[in-house]
Amino acid sequence: MEKKIAFLGLGSMGAPMAARLLAAGYPLTVWNRTAARAEQLAAAGATVAATPAEAVREADVVITMLADPAAVREVVGAFAPALQPGVTLIEASSIGPQGVAEVAAMLPEGVALVDSPVMGSVDRAASGELVLLVGGDSSAVQDVLAVLGTATHCGATGTGSALKVVLIGAVIAGVAVVGEAMALADSFGLPEELVTRAMAQGPLAGVAGRAFARGAYFPVRLAAKDVALATAAADLPLARVVHGRLTAFPEAADEDLGQLVKHLRAGRS
Ligand SMILES: NC(=O)c1ccc[n+]([C@@H]2O[C@H](COP(=O)([O-])OP(=O)(O)OC[C@H]3O[C@@H](n4cnc5c(N)ncnc54)[C@H](OP(=O)(O)O)[C@@H]3O)[C@@H](O)[C@H]2O)c1
Numbered sequence: 243m244e245k246k247i248a249f250l251g252l253g254s255m256g257a258p259m260a261a262r263l264l265a266a267g268y269p270l271t272v273w274n275r276t277a278a279r280a281e282q283l284a285a286a287g288a289t290v291a292a293t294p295a296e297a298v299r300e301a302d303v304v305i306t307m308l309a310d311p312a313a314v315r316e317v318v319g320a321f322a323p324a325l326q327p328g329v330t331l332i333e334a335s336s337i338g339p340q341g342v343a344e345v346a347a348m349l350p351e352g353v354a355l356v357d358s359p360v361m362g363s364v365d366r367a368a369s370g371e372l373v374l375l376v377g378g379d380s381s382a383v384q385d386v387l388a389v390l391g392t393a394t395h396c397g398a399t400g401t402g403s404a405l406k407v408v409l410i411g412a413v414i415a416g417v418a419v420v421g422e423a424m425a426l427a428d429s430f431g432l433p434e435e436l437v438t439r440a441m442a443q444g445p446l447a448g449v450a451g452r453a454f455a456r457g458a459y460f461p462v463r464l465a466a467k468d469v470a471l472a473t474a475a476a477d478l479p480l481a482r483v484v485h486g487r488l489t490a491f492p493e494a495a496d497e498d499l500g501q502l503v504k505h506l507r508a509g510r511s
Pocket residue numbers: 251252253254255256274275276277279307308309310312313316317334335336337360361362363364458459460461464468
């Protein structure tokens with residue numbers, strides 16, 4: 243019997259992930275705070291629920307893909323009493339291990355929690371090539387996760403979210419470093435093409451690739467949220483500086499992280 247899936251949070255990442263599950267043949271019910279964002283999925287055959295509780299009522303698997311810990315607390319709080327025993331909640335938002343522990347405490351007896359934050363942006367969400375950082379026993383939902391990408395099993399519940407904060411914090415700091423390196427290169431009058439080509443040939447290749455990526459859309463506001471999760475968890479002086487750079491350009495809040503390079507090169511703050 244096909245698992246019935248409820249998907250809550252149809253933002254830049256959630257919408258293409260939900261679309262993949264629908265295309266894979268799972269009966270899908272969706273909910274989003276801004277209802278208009280569910281229209282495309284409804285046209286493709288998804289059932290649209292009016293409330294989070296209505297969305298999860300008949301689900302075997304519930305997936306949340308929301309902006310931040312506050313959004314997850316609000317939405318899980320609204321649907322938790324309606325969850326049936328035996329349901330698995332896959333928490334895919336990036337909310338850190340503390341956020342996952344708060345979710346776990348809200349769930350009724352008999353509901354399993356798997357945290358599965360993702361690496362990869364909207365392009366990989368659409369193509370099913372996300373890296374899923376899985377915490378907890380995901381054996382009951384492996385088929386569902388496989389539609390979204392490749393799972394890396396990290397350990398107990400919360401470990402996927404811990405690794406996500408570690409990895410994304412370092413990637414974001416790396417993009418900021420590329421931005422400053424480009425600003426320095428500009429001050430020397432070095433041609434951009436020369437500098438980026440040389441970066442691609444050495445140890446900076448990975449983060450430079452992300453900084454200049456096309457097809458990714460990870461807004462600076464969410465990057466600042468992720469770095470704040472890191473600095474709340476440990477004493478990280480470098481990350482605190484990076485957070486300051488991410489929030490120094492309010493006009494960049496909804497731009498992709500890669501645009502930070504442009505702002506750092508322009509030198510305004
Ligand atoms: N974008 C990326 O490249 C990327 C990559 C990996 C991981 N992530 C992580 O994945 C998560 C989702 O990212 P995204 O890019 O899809 O974000 P997004 O486009 O900003 O979407 C955020 C979603 O959360 C909902 N939301 C926000 N506050 C809410 C609240 N108080 N109550 C109910 N719903 C609320 C939004 O609803 P509305 O539509 O009503 O605003 C929307 O559905 C984040 O944790 C992010 O860090 C993002």
